[in-house]
Amino acid sequence: xxxxxxxxxxxxxxxxxxxxxxxxxxxxxxxxxxxxxxxxxxxxxxxxxxxxxxxxxxxxxxxxxxxxxxxxxxxxxxxxxxxxxxxxxxxxxxxxxxxxxxxxxxxxxxxxxxxxxxxxxxxxxxxxxxxxxxxxxxxxxxxxxxxxxxxxxxxxxxxxxxxxxxxxxxxxxxxxxxxxxxxxxxxxxxxxxxxxxxxxxxxxxxxxxxxxxxxxxxxxxxxxxxxxxxxxxx
Amino acid sequence: xxxxxxxxxxxxxxxxxxxxxxxxxxxxxxxxxxxxxxxxxxxxxxxxxxxxxxxxxxxxxxxxxxxxxxxxxxxxxxxxxxxxxxxxxxxxxxxxxxxxxxxxxxxxxxxxxxxxxxxxxxxxxxxxxxxxxxxxxxxxxxxxxxxxxxxxxxxxxxxxxxxxxxxxxxxxxxxxxxxxxxxxxxxxxxxxxxxxxxxxxxxxxxxxxxxxxxxxxxxxxxxxxxxxxxxxxxxxxxxxxxxxxxxxxxxxxxxxxxxxxxxxxxxxxxxxxxxxxxxxxxxxxxxxxxxxxxxxxxxxxxxxxxxxxxxxxxxxxxxxxxxxxxxxxxxxxxxxxxxxxxxxxxxxxxxxxxxxxxxxxxxxxxxxxxxxxxxxxxxxxxxxxxxxxxxxxxxxxxxxx
Numbered sequence: 001x002x003x004x005x006x007x008x009x010x011x012x013x014x015x016x017x018x019x020x021x022x023x024x025x026x027x028x029x030x031x032x033x034x035x036x037x038x039x040x041x042x043x044x045x046x047x048x049x050x051x052x053x054x055x056x057x058x059x060x061x062x063x064x065x066x067x068x069x070x071x072x073x074x075x076x077x078x079x080x081x082x083x084x085x086x087x088x089x090x091x092x093x094x095x096x097x098x099x100x101x102x103x104x105x106x107x108x109x110x111x112x113x114x115x116x117x118x119x120x121x122x123x124x125x126x127x128x129x130x131x132x133x134x135x136x137x138x139x140x141x142x143x144x145x146x147x148x149x150x151x152x153x154x155x156x157x158x159x160x161x162x163x164x165x166x167x168x169x170x171x172x173x174x175x176x177x178x179x180x181x182x183x184x185x186x187x188x189x190x191x192x193x194x195x196x197x198x199x200x201x202x203x204x205x206x207x208x209x210x211x212x213x214x215x216x217x218x219x220x221x222x223x224x225x226x227x228x229x230x231x232x233x234x
Numbered sequence: 235x236x237x238x239x240x241x242x243x244x245x246x247x248x249x250x251x252x253x254x255x256x257x258x259x260x261x262x263x264x265x266x267x268x269x270x271x272x273x274x275x276x277x278x279x280x281x282x283x284x285x286x287x288x289x290x291x292x293x294x295x296x297x298x299x300x301x302x303x304x305x306x307x308x309x310x311x312x313x314x315x316x317x318x319x320x321x322x323x324x325x326x327x328x329x330x331x332x333x334x335x336x337x338x339x340x341x342x343x344x345x346x347x348x349x350x351x352x353x354x355x356x357x358x359x360x361x362x363x364x365x366x367x368x369x370x371x372x373x374x375x376x377x378x379x380x381x382x383x384x385x386x387x388x389x390x391x392x393x394x395x396x397x398x399x400x401x402x403x404x405x406x407x408x409x410x411x412x413x414x415x416x417x418x419x420x421x422x423x424x425x426x427x428x429x430x431x432x433x434x435x436x437x438x439x440x441x442x443x444x445x446x447x448x449x450x451x452x453x454x455x456x457x458x459x460x461x462x463x464x465x466x467x468x469x470x471x472x473x474x475x476x477x478x479x480x481x482x483x484x485x486x487x488x489x490x491x492x493x494x495x496x497x498x499x500x501x502x503x504x505x506x507x508x509x510x511x512x513x514x515x516x517x518x519x520x521x522x523x524x525x526x527x528x529x530x531x532x533x534x535x536x537x538x539x540x541x542x543x544x545x546x547x548x549x550x551x552x553x554x555x556x557x558x559x560x561x562x563x564x565x566x567x568x569x570x571x572x573x574x575x576x577x578x579x580x581x582x583x584x585x586x587x588x589x590x591x592x593x594x595x596x597x598x599x600x601x602x603x604x605x606x607x608x609x610x611x612x613x614x615x616x617x618x619x620x621x622x623x624x625x626x627x628x629x630x631x632x633x634x635x
Contacts, residue, residue, distance in 0.1 A: 054630075063549055063629040083554050091551020102546045102633060106251055118240050119551035163550070 010074055010171060010202050011037040011060060017068035018055050018225075029055040031225045033069070037204060039170070042197045044213045045206045047222035053206040054175055056222065060204060061094050061173045062086045074170070091120045095164025097193075097205075099176035101156040103148035103163075110135065110144040113163045120167050134162040138192060154185035161192060172196060174205035178212060190215065238563075245563035248536065256568060259532035262525030263572030263609050264579060270518035270605040271580020271597070276587060277510050278601065279594035284503040290421060290436075291496040292363055294468045296475045298461040298482055301490040311457040314444075316482045320463055323481045326470040329360035332458040336449045340440055342394035342405040342414075349390055351407055351440045353447030361462045364436065369401045369416030372443055376415075380445035384412035388420035389437035407440055410448060471497045522608060525572065526616035533565050533620035544624050545632030554625035561621040562614060569613025573606040580605070 018030040029052045037043055045053050058064040059071060062078055071078040073089060081089065096102075103112045113131040122130070135141045138158040148156055157177060164172055174193060178186030190212050197203045205212075213219050221229035249256045291297070298320070300311055317332040324330075333354045340349040358364070359371045367388065376383050384405060391400040391414075400414050421436055444458075461482070465474045475495045483491055537544070544557055552560075580602075584595045 058630045061549065063633075087548070087551050087553040087556075090549065096549045098633070102542070102549070104543050104546060106247065115547070116550040119547070119553075119556060124237070124240070167551070 008075055009036040010039045010041075011035070011204070012072040013059075013066075013069065014071075015069035016059065016066040016071055018052070018059065018064070019067050028225055030059070030066070033225075033227055035220065035227060035230070037202060039202055040197070040200050041218060042194070042203045042216055043205070043218045043220055044216035045204065045220045045222060046208070046213050047228075049208075051222040052225040053222055055225075057173050057175050057204065057206050060171075061096055062090050087119070091116055092167050093169050093171055095161075095167070095169040095172045097157070097160050097164050097172065097174040097177045099179040101148070101153075101160045101180075103156060103159055105148055108145050108147060109140065109151070109159045112148065112159060113166050116163060116167045122167075130166055131162070134165045135159075137165065138162045152185075153181050154188060157181060157185075157189050158192070161189070161196075165196070170202060172201050172203045172205075174203065174207075176206055176208060178207065178209050183211075186212070241559050241563040242567065244560050245567045248540075248560075248564045249568060252536075255532060255535075259528050260525070260568050260572030260575070262528040263522065263569050263612065264525075264576040266518060266521030266525040266612075267573050267576025267605045267609050268579035268583055269521050270514070270608070271577055271602060272583035272587065272595075273514040273517065274511075274601040274605075275580070275584035275595040275597050276593055277507060277514060278596040278598045279588070280510075281503070281507055282596050283594045284500060284507075288496040288500045291494075292464060293497050293500070294466070294471060295361065295363075295462060295464045295496060296471055296478060297494040298463075298478060299459065299492040299494065301492045311459075312461055312482065313456060313458055316485055317458065317461050319481050319485050320461055320478045324463065324465070324474045324478045326465040326467060326474060328464045328466050329357045330461060330463040331355050331358035331361040332444065333358065333460040333462060334444060334447050334449070334457070335434075335459055336408075336447060338408045338440075340390070340394060340405055340407050342400070342403060343397070345394050345396075347390060347393045347438075349387075349407070349438055349440045350434065351442060351447055352434070353442050353444040355444055358441065358462065361464045362436070363464075365419045366416050367419040368399070369414070371416055372441065376443045377445065381443060382410055382412045382446050383415045383443065385416040385418060385441040386414055387418050387435070387437040387439040387441075389435075390440065391417045405440075407442070408448065408450070410446070412440070412442060412446070468497060471495050518605070518608075522612050525569075525609075526612040529565055529569060529613055530616040530620060532568075533561060533617050534623070536564065537561060537620045537624040540624075541627060541632045541635040544627050545629050545635065548627075548629035549633065557627075558621040558625040561624050562617050565617025565620070566610060566613045569609045569617075570606075572613075573609030576609065577602055577606055 013033050013035040016030060016033040017028065019026045019028045033056065045056060047053050055064065059066050062073065065079065074093060110131050113134055114127045117127045117130060132141065132144065135144055138161050140155060140158045140162060143151060143155055148159065151159065172193065177193065178189055181189060186209065193203055193205065207213055218232045220227055314332055317330050321327060321330040331354050333352055335350055335352045338349060338351045340347050355377055356372045356374055371385055384407065386400055394400060394405060395403060400417055403414050404411050405414060418436060463478065465471055472495065475493050479491050479493050547557060581597060584597060587593055588595045
């Protein structure tokens, strides 16, 4: 998959660090991360647990702020964004897929997929149509009116992908998307994400899954909050 | 930002998830508002009764009466001369009427009724602000000749002559016969037993010329029970009452006078009312405070158990304000429902108080509105902290929850 080197990278991290204060002691989750991801790229982030993968992903998704260094999302300096702007970027430019799906249990699948539209200020009459289209896209139209608890793991993750897509974001961030799924279902979800990547969406995914990492054109390996390897495969 | 409608829907959904819990949590607000509405209705009822009573007497009127002697001996009493003195010396006086009264049975067309017979002068009409629905009032000529003519109160006229016009009929009062020359207009009177003011029910009165009232065996046939006067401006009453009292006490040789000044009584009642209102307000405030704490408690629980949801919504693009607004919508909705339920309960309570305790109650729409608005303010006020907490959850932490 071609890295769009001709234009500015979609994501750019310069010496990004993140330290947490834990009971007086400070714990460094990320140290001096330099990373740049171009538009349309597919990057797998791997590493042992506690290596800072999830922290990195939450910084990329503007859910968390670095304590050092600089992060630019689509040319915007994350540190300078106020809550409203950051929230709007999360809403429009970033789609999250989580290991444990994170669907809202009280809402139907369709309502879950509609939720980002509420915060995107999309007129209510368009919600249904847009959400249905995304459900169709992930092959879950028949489950639209079910509750998340009634879905299988694979279906729940499809619903989550549909929700991530509904605002047409340029960037998909997936945190162990196959971690709670059996191998076959995991492969299906990975294929779904690959198809979305093929449409030009940038995908950054954190994974433990060696098979999934092996399929990735680019693998960034973190150990103890540092990038120890950044490999591209043709 | 999200639309208010979407927020309310979210809030409603949150509440319906825990119907029992939501219901229990608003009970404090319900009782608080119900207490305000019911208690203020009692206060308002008392106020309206006082106003009606005083209205019946006249805000610009003064009544002088001899205080009954403790030993029941013949009191010095008032006289026609005292009335004349009052008319001369009191500043701003418009009308002065001396009064004698006697409870006597009255008969007309074979019907018998108990009536209050009032012997007075033509000035009484002006002094007591009476208006006629038919015929005429007493005249100076009636007075001079001691004519046996009578003006009937509206209720009494109806009672004695249910079939038709009382005007021109003859009635028997005590042992004497009187011609009915006039009928008074019905006057709205205060309900209930009146407190410090003795209001004469003019609707059941028979008004006759002073000399024509024969009380039989009267120790003081020339005496007067009461002097009623009216002044031109309501704010003259205090001074007028003072002057009248001093003048009459001097001329009647030291009789102890009871001076009834409706305006002063109204003021006193208003003062008592104010104390009642403060107490009511304090009780209501405590009630709502307790209700508010209940709301805050339930909202904190709601935020705690929906931490993950908050994280999800933040990841999907909700701002802190959106999250806060969602929880605020929930607490406001909760208290709005509680406020309305409380208002209904208060109205019901007010009706029951009137029914069983027989206290007059009245609902002031303003009070109703104020109590519901207060409930809303409590909902928003006590919902602020939980909403703030929810808004300031760290999204990543919240998602790990």
